[in-house]
Amino acid sequence: MQKFVPLFFCLALWGCKPAPKIVSYEVNSEATNRAQSAVPAKENAKMQANAAMEAEAATFGQPKWPETPAGWVVGAPNAMRKGSWIIHGEAEAKAEMAVTVFPGDVGGMAANVNRWRGQLGLPPADESTILASAQNVQVGTVQAKSFRLESADGKRYTVAVIAPSASASWFFKLSGDSQVVKAQTDTFLKFLTHSQLP
Known part of the structure; x- marks a missing residue:
């Protein structure tokens, strides 16, 4: 009988230990x-x-472009663009010509011009001022409006053209270093004149 005492004593001690607490969180x-x-x-x-x-x-199709102007390099494909060209100038200066199309008027002419103004760090302009600054140009057989914008420091320049289509608005934007954009503006507008929208 004595040989079972230690085992019984150990079990008794274990049984006296407090039960572990179970903590729950919500x-x-x-x-x-x-x-x-x-x-x-x-x-x-x-x-x-x-x-x-x-x-x-x-869904708007692809425009037909004339011969690529000298010094223009076709840019990398982009799902949001119908065309893209890079133009290099002196001392690493460069510009980009990008073509995009969206359904409707995308907020209206003033909203789009003010968006471009914001990209150049310029404050918004009122609609009457924007309309007064518009110049008539041609994109193929479509009459369009062009806008010329320059940053306050004179380092960046944008020439943007908005051409309305049956159910969409086409945007042609030449932007970048001022010296390159200004030198390429006539070439850019001539390129659009000989282009054809779908």
């Missing part, structure tokens, strides 16, 4: 889900918007 799953999904949802919406614009732009 997690607000709704708040957690919102926090986890907020950024991905925003990014997903942006991706869907870009995909929709790309699909819409693809």
Whole structure:
């Protein structure tokens, strides 16, 4: 009988230890889900918007371009653009000519010009001032409006053309270092004159 005493004594001591506490926590799953999904949802919406614009732009067809002007280099393909060219000047100065198309008037002429003004660090202008600055140009057989904008420091320059189509607006923008853009403006406008929209 004595040989079972130590075992009984050990079991007694173990049984006297306090039972481990079980701690539970409440997690607000709704708040957690919102926090986890907020950024991905925003990014997903942006991706869907870009995909929709790309699909819409693809429905308008491809313009017919004249011979590429001397010194212009065709840019890398871009789903949002119908055309892109890079023009290099002296001392690493350069400009880019980009062609895009969107359904409707994309907010109107004044909104688009003010967006370009913002890209050059210029304050917004009122609609009457913008309309007064417009010049008539041709994109093939389509009458269009051109705008010339220069940054306050004179280092950057933009010549932008808006050409309305049946259900879309075509945008042609030559922008970059002032010296290159100014030197290429006549070539740019002549290029558009000999282009043909779909």
